[in-house]
Structure formats: C-alpha cells, structure tokens
Amino acid sequence: MQALILAGGKGTRLRPLTVYTPKPVVPVCNRPFLLYQLDTLKRAGVTDITLSLSYQPHKIEELLGDGSDFGVRLDYTVEPQPLGTAGAYKFAEDLLREPTVVFNGDIVTDLDLRAAVREHNERKAVATVVLAPVENPSVYGVVETGEDGRVRSFSEKPRADEVSVNTINAGTYILDPKVLDLIPAGESYSFEYDLFPDLLQRGERFYAHVPRGAYWLDIGAPARYLQVHHDILAGRVGGIQLKKRRGECDLATVAEVDELSLLGDDCTVKPGAQIINSVLGEGVHVEEKARVENSVVWPHTRIGAGAHLSNAVVGRGCHIGRSAQVGAGAVLGDKTSLSDYTQTGGAL
Numbered sequence: 001m002q003a004l005i006l007a008g009g010k011g012t013r014l015r016p017l018t019v020y021t022p023k024p025v026v027p028v029c030n031r032p033f034l035l036y037q038l039d040t041l042k043r044a045g046v047t048d049i050t051l052s053l054s055y056q057p058h059k060i061e062e063l064l065g066d067g068s069d070f071g072v073r074l075d076y077t078v079e080p081q082p083l084g085t086a087g088a089y090k091f092a093e094d095l096l097r098e099p100t101v102v103f104n105g106d107i108v109t110d111l112d113l114r115a116a117v118r119e120h121n122e123r124k125a126v127a128t129v130v131l132a133p134v135e136n137p138s139v140y141g142v143v144e145t146g147e148d149g150r151v152r153s154f155s156e157k158p159r160a161d162e163v164s165v166n167t168i169n170a171g172t173y174i175l176d177p178k179v180l181d182l183i184p185a186g187e188s189y190s191f192e193y194d195l196f197p198d199l200l201q202r203g204e205r206f207y208a209h210v211p212r213g214a215y216w217l218d219i220g221a222p223a224r225y226l227q228v229h230h231d232i233l234a235g236r237v238g239g240i241q242l243k244k245r246r247g248e249c250d251l252a253t254v255a256e257v258d259e260l261s262l263l264g265d266d267c268t269v270k271p272g273a274q275i276i277n278s279v280l281g282e283g284v285h286v287e288e289k290a291r292v293e294n295s296v297v298w299p300h301t302r303i304g305a306g307a308h309l310s311n312a313v314v315g316r317g318c319h320i321g322r323s324a325q326v327g328a329g330a331v332l333g334d335k336t337s338l339s340d341y342t343q344t345g346g347a348l
Contacts, residue, residue, distance in 0.1 A: 016333025
C-alpha cells in the first residue's frame with residue numbers, strides 16, 4: 001500500500017497566512033500540518049508516500065526532505081499546471097504501483113486507516129471513499145450509499161433542498177491502480193466531478209467507508225484552522241498527544257499560563273501576562289499584563305504591554321502595540337505591525 005497526498009493548493013481561503021507559508025506546512029500546534037497526515041499513514045503501516053505539489057514546492061521539500069526524519073520515505077511530484085485532484089493522481093502514476101491511499105492536503109483526522117484498508121480489501125473494491133457526517137453537508141460532496149456500502153450517488157456541493165443525507169466526502173480515498181487507466185493524461189480532471197460519476201456509470205465496485213466516531217476537520221479556512229488548535233489542546237483528536245506543552249521558556253513567576261496552552265521554545269512571558277487556551281510559537285514575546293486567549297500566535301511575534309488577543313490568529317514576526325485590542329476573527333499575516341491602542345477584529 002502506498003499513499004499520495006494532494007498538497008498543491010494555494011491556500012487562498014487561509015490568506016494572508018499562506019502568502020509566505022504553503023498551506024500543507026502551516027503550523028498546527030507548532031508542527032507543520034503535513035506531519036499529522038504522515039502520522040496517520042504511519043499508524044496504518046503506510047510509509048511509501050508521494051506528495052503532489054504545485055504552490056511554493058521548494059519550501060515543502062526543504063522542510064520535509066526525504067522523510068527519513070519522520071519515519072517515512074517521501075517522493076515529490078510538481079504539477080506543471082493545475083490538473084485537478086484526479087489529474088494530480090494521474091500525473092504521479094509512475095510512482096504509484098500499488099493500491100494507493102489518497103489524502104486531500106487540508107484534512108485533520110484520527111481515522112483508523114487500517115480498518116478502512118481492510119474493508120476495502122474485503123469488498124474487493126476498485127475504489128473506496130471515506131465519509132464523515134457534518135452539520136451542513138451542502139458545502140461539500142454529499143455521498144449516498146446502499147445498505148451494502150456501495151456508493152449510489154455523489155453530488156458535489158448540492159443545493160440545501162437537494163440534500164437527503166449528512167455524509168460527505170472526507171477527502172480520503174483508497175484506489176486500485178486500474179483506476180489510473182480511467183483518467184486522461186495531461187488534462188484537468190477531478191475525483192469529485194469526473195472520476196467518481198464515471199465509476200458509478202460504469203458500475204465499478206465503488207464503496208464508502210464510514211468510520212465510527214472519527215474526528216474530521218478541513219483546516220482550509222481561518223475559523224477551522226483555529227478550531228483544530230482548540231480541539232487538539234482539549235484532547236479531542238485521537239492519536240495526537242502533546243507530550244510537552246512548555247518549551248524552554250522564560251516565564252515570570254507572576255505570569256498566568258493555563259494547563260491547556262502550548263508554548264514553543266524561547267518564549268518570554270512577562271509579569272502579569274495571561275496565556276489562556278492558546279498556542280505560542282517559538283520565540284514569541286509577551287509583555288507585562290498582556291492577555292492572549294483562545295488564539296494562535298506564530299513564531300517570533302511580539303505582543304506589547306496590556307495588549308489583548310482573543311480568538312485571533314497572528315502570523316510570524318508581527319508586532320502588536322501596547323494596549324492594542326485584537327478581537328475575535330482577526331487574522332494577521334506575517335510581519336504585520338499594529339500601533340499602540342489599535343483595535344481590530346473580523347469574521348474568520
């Protein structure tokens with residue numbers, strides 16, 4: 001069994017966070033996001049992994065290398081132009097000789113992948129799509145199945161009045177190599193709009209796997225990016241254990257840092273400052289009586305005395321002035337500078 005991670009997206013919905021940092025390696029609890037997907041694959045014994053890249057590929061390759069530091073073997077393909085999800089799979093076919101797990105590159109999940117692969121094999125499926133129940137399925141690909149688990153219909157982003165089930169395409173597929181023969185080479189081709197409807201029309205053995213109680217979240221928008229941090233801090237994501245929530249930091253004895261918060265190395269937290277249910281990256285400096293709550297702060301940002309961050313995401317190397325108010329929904333890109341007493345916020 002091999003794996004392909006579709007990691008070529010520009011992360012448009014996560015801007016300005018992804019202007020300098022490709023979405024697949026944005027920090028999640030101070031680790032590059034892709035490492036969580038590598039962990040999911042490793043737990044299932046899948047260590048031969050190809051990354052399909054497009055946007056700022058050199059930054060991802062420099063960070064992850066050949067994968068040996070993370071217990072896997074990584075290969076890379078770089079699309080000459082966007083080829084769609086299935087087109088990217090086809091483009092990597094020279095590296096894919098076995099049944100392949102395909103991950104969308106913006107999903108956090110604690111899926112039991114071994115169970116999904118086992119069910120795929122028992123059914124002798126040509127393709128298996130993993131499903132997840134959600135509250136608002138109309139913004140995703142809605143999948144209906146029969147009692148035997150076979151996919152009956154696949155509707156990408158249907159109107160709300162067309163939705164009869166809440167199970168959606170969770171962005172994880174298990175595909176037999178013969179599927180590659182159904183995808184045209186060098187063309188933009190989609191799993192959701194092209195390949196899956198074609199499999200249904202051909203009557204292929206196309207099944208769904210519905211995990212029980214698995215965590216699933218698409219981090220592609222700021223609100224969900226912030227949410228996954230809160231979920232990991234609270235221990236709601238299986239398979240992710242934060243063994244060390246305090247790096248080598250300079251914490252004043254009268255500063256308040258709650259048990260949930262995660263601080264990277266070289267952070268400084270001055271007297272009277274409060275860190276509550278938040279993540280601080282490496283080298284973040286928090287001045288006297290500043291308050292950071294329910295927020296994510298990327299490395300080497302400085303937060304001025306008396307400033308208040310709440311439900312915000314702050315990029316690398318920012319400067320938050322004295323007594324500034326960064327309110328719910330604020331997303332600040334790298335190297336943003338807010339003057340003293342600034343008040344800002346917005347919808348995530």
